Amino acid sequence: xxxxxxxxxxxxxxxxxxxxxxxxxxxxxxxxxxxxxxxxxxxxxxxxxxxxxxxxxxxxxxxxxxxxxxxxxxxxxxxxxxxxxxxxxxxxxxxxxxxxxxxxxxxxxxxxxxxxxxxxxxxxxxxxxxxxxxxxxxxxxxxxxxxxxxxxxxxxxxxxxxxxxxxxxxxxxxxxxxxxxxxxxxxxxxxxxxxxxxxxxxxxxxxxxx
Numbered sequence: 184x185x186x187x188x189x190x191x192x193x194x195x196x197x198x199x200x201x202x203x204x205x206x207x208x209x210x211x212x213x214x215x216x217x218x219x220x221x222x223x224x225x226x227x228x229x230x231x232x233x234x235x236x237x238x239x240x241x242x243x244x245x246x247x248x249x250x251x252x253x254x255x256x257x258x259x260x261x262x263x264x265x266x267x268x269x270x271x272x273x274x275x276x277x278x279x280x281x282x283x284x285x286x287x288x289x290x291x292x293x294x295x296x297x298x299x300x301x302x303x304x305x306x307x308x309x310x311x312x313x314x315x316x317x318x319x320x321x322x323x324x325x326x327x328x329x330x331x332x333x334x335x336x337x338x339x340x341x342x343x344x345x346x347x348x349x350x351x352x353x354x355x356x357x358x359x360x361x362x363x364x365x366x367x368x369x370x371x372x373x374x375x376x377x378x379x380x381x382x383x384x385x386x387x388x389x390x391x392x393x
Contacts (some may be wrong), residue, residue: 184237185244185251186228188212191221199270208268212245212254215275222247222273229268233259237324240286240312242276252276253319255284276319283353285312286323288363292331298366302335305367313341313363314353321349330364339364 191202191209199209208226213219232238238256245254253276260269276282288311298304313326328344340360341352354361 184232184235184241185246186224186232187246188222188224190248191223194221203267203269208271210271210273212247212273212275215277217275220247224271226268229271230266233268236287240284240322241324242319242322243273245273253278255282278319280319281316282319282322283314283316284322285314286350287312287325288328289325290328290330290364292329293333295331296333298333298335298337303369304333304335305369306330306333307365307367309362309365314355315346315350316353317350321347323347323350326350328363333364333366335366335368338362338366 188210193202202209202223203226206226207223208229210222210224211219212222242253242255244251254273255276256271257274258270258272260271261267262269288308290308293299293306296306299306315326326344326346328339330339333339340362341354342360344363346352
């Protein structure tokens with residue numbers, strides 16, 4: 184994805200407020216060998232770009248002063264209740280340096296799985312994005328996760344997912360193979376044991392009467 188940015192000369196709260204009043208959003212680009220650079224973007228164009236998943240998880244082409252450079256979206260500050268972007272941060276991308284990014288997971292095939300189609304289980308994603316490390320050229324827009332083979336009583340874990348070439352998952356904590364999707368039996372099966380207990384208790388009390 185490509186977007187256009189412009190140099191921003193004035194800094195400070197007052198300057199940023201005046202900038203927003205003219206339909207612009209203040210931002211900054213940092214990283215790499217160059218100094219941090221203050222920028223501004225057209226707010227409406229930025230607002231629509233931020234609605235696209237790829238804008239958050241892809242290497243972006245930023246056009247500034249007639250030159251294009253590779254950047255990543257790193258932070259967005261929104262107004263608490265207005266549809267307004269207050270500030271945005273981008274990081275320059277070095278094509279020879281590995282990236283750490285969170286990539287969206289796209290789940291498909293759950294309705295065709297034996298867990299859902301046969302056993303009427305409830306399939307629920309536990310996470311919707313995965314932290315990965317890779318070279319910029321290998322960064323995927325998303326990671327596809329096929330759920331069509333899910334079985335009752337078996338959740339889907341990280342090692343069950345085939346990652347794109349050159350992409351490695353970043354796992355934190357002691358669990359090296361975390362669950363990504365849970366498979367829960369039908370509600371009727373879960374409620375049955377709880378319902379059976381009071382009935383059995385009542386039956387036992389009845390036998391004790393003379």
